[in-house]
Amino acid sequence: MSLNIVIMAAGKGTRMKSALPKVLHKLAGRSLLQHVLNMTEGLGGARNVVITGHGAEAVEAAVAGPGVQFVRQMPQLGTGHAIQQAVPAIEGDGTTLILNGDVPLIKQATARRLVEACDGKALVLLTIHLSDPSGYGRILRQGGTADGHVLAIVEHKDASPEQRAISEGYTGMMAAPTAALKRWVSQLNNNNVQGEYYLTDIVAMAVAEGVPVLGIAAPNETEVLGVNSPVQLADLERRFQREQANDLLEAGVRLADPARFDLRGTLSCGQDVEIDVNCVFEGQVSLGDGVRIGANCVIRNASIGAGARIHEFTHIDGEAQGVKVGAGALVGPFARLRPGADLGDEVHIGNFVEVKNSTMAKGAKANHLAYLGDATIGERVNYGAGSITANYDGANKHRTEIGADVHVGSNCVLIAPVVIGAGATIGGGSTISKNVAAGELSVARGKQVAIAGWTRPVKKR
Structure with missing residues (x-):
């Protein structure tokens, strides 16, 4: 019929x-x-x-x-x-x-x-x-x-x-x-x-x-219930969110406060997942066993592996490409993962670090104030505070490749396309525009000069 x-x-x-x-x-x-x-x-x-x-x-x-x-x-x-x-x-x-x-x-x-x-x-x-x-x-x-x-x-x-x-x-x-x-x-x-x-x-x-x-x-x-006013829409939103929160609670998810939880898509959770207050999930999100999400996080189109910890105020937006966070990884607080970020197991992403269209292998770390865009990062890399990949030349994007066990000092600029060989060290404050061979120390900065007897200018009155 x-x-x-x-x-x-x-x-x-x-x-x-x-x-x-x-x-x-x-x-x-x-x-x-x-x-x-x-x-x-x-x-x-x-x-x-x-x-x-x-x-x-x-x-x-x-x-x-x-x-x-x-x-x-x-x-x-x-x-x-x-x-x-x-x-x-x-x-x-x-x-x-x-x-x-x-x-x-x-x-x-x-x-x-x-x-x-x-x-x-x-x-x-x-x-x-x-x-x-x-x-x-x-x-x-x-x-x-x-x-x-x-x-x-x-x-x-x-x-x-x-x-x-x-x-x-x-x-x-x-x-x-x-x-x-x-x-x-x-x-x-x-x-x-x-x-x-x-x-x-x-x-x-x-x-x-x-x-x-x-x-x-x-x-x-x-x-x-129909919607005829903003008041009715807000009431229905809270009813719906509480219904979704109850479903998650029944499935074993720990929500710190069901009244302060928003799901605007689909969320799948493993065992022993904990979600703190004021978190928003959008698109398709999956959380593995034992994942902990700190307060005030926004997570959109992402897969987060077992045991990972997403600290407070982290923003993850995979858009169409998605974001992947490996098992045991630590992200945040105040971190930003953008489309194409693929973090391996036990990767550390710290405060005010942004990752876009980049792969980070197991154990790599970028703990402070850094940008990684269009990069491939090897295992156990330590990426220093204030360092960035300069991936855009004004017209096209270029890729940076960093081998395993590389140490990038603080406040470095890696101008893509560039390859840093395994085990290399980049001295703090360097601007790197040429490939660095495996195991080498590369320093590219102006020589420090001391001027004896110099006097600071005084404001005229």
Whole structure:
């Protein structure tokens, strides 16, 4: 049986007070709409039909991809009017699942329940019981009982005081028989307070035709909360982050404070991982057994080996290339690892050291105030404080190669391309522009001169 998935994403989001379309505001590093699209993967829908309107071009550019089709709602005249625009893109006689692009945390299991309950035959509504359902359409059931058949939905603005006292609200998500849905939305009118075409009016049409109308309660409030303001977005962010933190805690990860933890991607952890407060993980991050992450670190697209210690205030950003930190390595505090940094086992990267597109073999150390860019560093190299690889000539990048057991003194400049042979020593303060043979001492600096009897100038008065 064919499944169409329709996602309503046309709203302006006036209360967001932003030029950015509401569905493109981010939750845990991804847009609200992208969360919904990701959830639909695996449901077996032939396509996702996304209804755009306000900021349509930006929305479509942001989420375009295989299996995503767009229709536009111009102007926006209500939810029923939105589905009317989608009708030409809906195919088959199976089920149509309708979701909201600003309700990002709906779970796949919940969506699947709607689809299975519909089975191309029943109209199935996702509902929620709230202590304060203000703003939600109210579910009217036969006899006013909790298990009575659903008769209709009345929008909050059209509801009487008695109807507003009903605690069961409609979440805006449903599954409907496709052929019937097309027929029902073609019969909608806008005879209501808002002068809009309400999708909820199809409930009464289904009842009149004898089509079963089912109300399935969502497992929890968080799954069905929409975002209409920055306050709601912030609340949902914290709910989602706490949920992710709880999953990690259940898996054995030690979080110093689950309320001060942010995951904006995926994080896999081995045993006995410890994460201190105010750490942010983005993209794809993996932490091996016994890894310890200090407070206030940002780690994006990186793999960190077993037993490594990432000290406080370290920034790791692998971008597309990724960053690799070997087992037992020590990084930070205040270190920066950029794309292509590949640190071997037991490497030491200290405070205010930056590494980019460079490989450091086992036991190499750069402990203070250094830059390593486009370099290959051998085992046990000691790279002095204040030393840099000058890898850019103004047009092209060049590589520096440093053999095993090299000692680079403080405040050196290695002008690439240059090769430092194994066991060589570079004297502090040297500017090296030629290759250095293995085992050699190379010193390239001006001769120290002492001027006897020199007097420091005095300011004129």
